[in-house]
Amino acid sequence: MKDRIIENSIRMFGEKGFNETSIQDVVDVLGVTKGTFYYYFTSKEQLLMDIHLQYIDNLLSHQEKIMENQEKDSKSKLYEIIFKLISDIEKQGLSAKVFFREMRNLSEDHLELIVPKREQFRKNIQQVLEDGIVKKEFRSDLPAEIVSLGILGMANWSYFWFNPSGKRTDSEVSGIFLKMLLEGIQRD
Amino acid sequence: MKDRIIENSIRMFGEKGFNETSIQDVVDVLGVTKGTFYYYFTSKEQLLMDIHLQYIDNLLSHQEKIMENQEKDSKSKLYEIIFKLISDIEKQGLSAKVFFREMRNLSEDHLELIVPKREQFRKNIQQVLEDGIVKKEFRSDLPAEIVSLGILGMANWSYFWFNPSGKRTDSEVSGIFLKMLLEGIQRD
Amino acid sequence: MKDRIIENSIRMFGEKGFNETSIQDVVDVLGVTKGTFYYYFTSKEQLLMDIHLQYIDNLLSHQEKIMENQEKDSKSKLYEIIFKLISDIEKQGLSAKVFFREMRNLSEDHLELIVPKREQFRKNIQQVLEDGIVKKEFRSDLPAEIVSLGILGMANWSYFWFNPSGKRTDSEVSGIFLKMLLEGIQRD
Amino acid sequence: MKDRIIENSIRMFGEKGFNETSIQDVVDVLGVTKGTFYYYFTSKEQLLMDIHLQYIDNLLSHQEKIMENQEKDSKSKLYEIIFKLISDIEKQGLSAKVFFREMRNLSEDHLELIVPKREQFRKNIQQVLEDGIVKKEFRSDLPAEIVSLGILGMANWSYFWFNPSGKRTDSEVSGIFLKMLLEGIQRD
DNA sequence: CATGAATGAGCGTTCATTCAT
């Protein structure tokens, strides 16, 4: 039941928004009553926190699996991270939507748990960049921190416009973004 | 008074969010009553629309001034557009925050006015890219549409992290982003 | 201006209702501001009172003119009173609507002025009936008070259904009502 | 609780009017909170609709029982219908008051349900009249439609003046009205 | 005469939350 509530509310929060979806809305769909909800969750915000944790933990563990791979070079890792972000829109787009849009509805206490994880995700990208600089794959005159933020922006922003059933696939978009990043758009 | 209400609510909407700020909150700060608010605005959403219009119209008119300039090459124009977006965070960062975060609270009717303007802003970036391709400043094998979205993402995302009083200035960040974009991060 | 306000509000109160019509609505149509309204009227209810007075005074004075006529018999007078009520729907239907529907919005003090006039109107009908009984025009075994109330009900109720541009004219309906009243609907 | 709310609001709407009675007023009397009200009703208007339905359905079913009776002649049926209307003032006078006065506060959608029922009630009276004409109980030269409206007016209007504890009983008044109707007030 | 700004009280409604059963 707890899982059913989570699944359902991801869908509803993603489609209508957290504030726009009442607990009544959620339980109505499941055919149970509000009492049931409060048996499994201490508050609406707690549910939101669960969704956030589930999403960022999955993302982080996936990212770490990519990073641990010793055989791949930094470019490949970068590609895979970007691809993961963009392809996630297709696979668990609503979770992502909730994650990016509704974080501000978390309590201070919960934010203190989520923000570092989010920051960790960015730092991992920065790590990939710095590794690549050391391995002479990437140029060394651009600060990895700002570059990582630029990459994240590019990828995350796609949640606002990327349409999985549109004319470009996730791997196409990821490919274009990687080329931009690596080679630049300037004509040689 | 109307202007005072707008200024104040930009600040409050930016800091706490649109839904999290009640009209009572807004008027309390100004020391007036709710009646006064409704003397100047027909609804809370109308106020949000006013803020949106003010922001996007300013952005668009500035962008168009940049684009009209015949003497500058496409690279310079790209830099100026990116710089405008990032430096705006300093000057009217809260307006930007409201614009990027609260659009979903606009009514259908109002969205029909805002969305095309927002899209126009992106199309203008695409135009700069396409001009650059024709003038052989930019490579021609990357689709200008996706690239424009990547640029927008990079720049807009900075609203979530760019700190005007942090260790990097707006022009530094813009410069780094431009270098990334033009030359790529790959080592030659 | 005062008259223009009255005329206009009769129309608006009649069409939309007293509570449903705001002073703003009224002054908007006239192209003036609320301040102007309060220059001419001390309150919204005062305006309603003026409308009531104007209507009932006109009705009463007309009724008294009918009653004073020495040449007419009681039947004719009854017909004329009923006809006046029903034909008024055509000529000043909205005033009548306001009068019948919105009286409850008058203050206690104002009601004390209107109710006796309204009661006077009924008593005058009763008087016509009693005169007719004395003159042997009407049967004497029906209490004139209850009969007068029945007549009033029949006539006033027509405000809810009588349509001046419908298939029956005001004089037709008045004629039918008079026949009912005088001769009864029973077959001899 | 739902029934207690309905009963109470009939009384309050009847005494003060629908618009003049706030939900706060209603729940205060019951010693509960507004939340409770909205647990049982979706809106204030929904409550009004419930009251209307309850009233007209009771009236119609009673009327139909009268009409089905094969043993009674049309005159008796007419009497019983009039008597039902007038005696109802005693038994559920406030419901009637609400029904006659507050219908305009129903929504379009709800009106579409109530108006035909109200019209059905009048049509049933017309039917009794037409049956009586066929059976030669009533004269045939008066249009049954207008006569039915006159009868309804007479009876309904009594809600504005009939006082159950006054000097005339409901059956007295009904009797007088029936005599008026059948025999007319004219002296033979 | 008329305006325009402001008030303040009230209203219908929503909704997360509680709790006895």
Add this chain to the structure above:
DNA sequence: AATGAATGAACGCTCATTCAT
């Protein structure tokens, strides 16, 4: 494990009224 009744605080909004200018 789940229900259903109830709470209470807040919210967006309306509107008759006031008053300095």
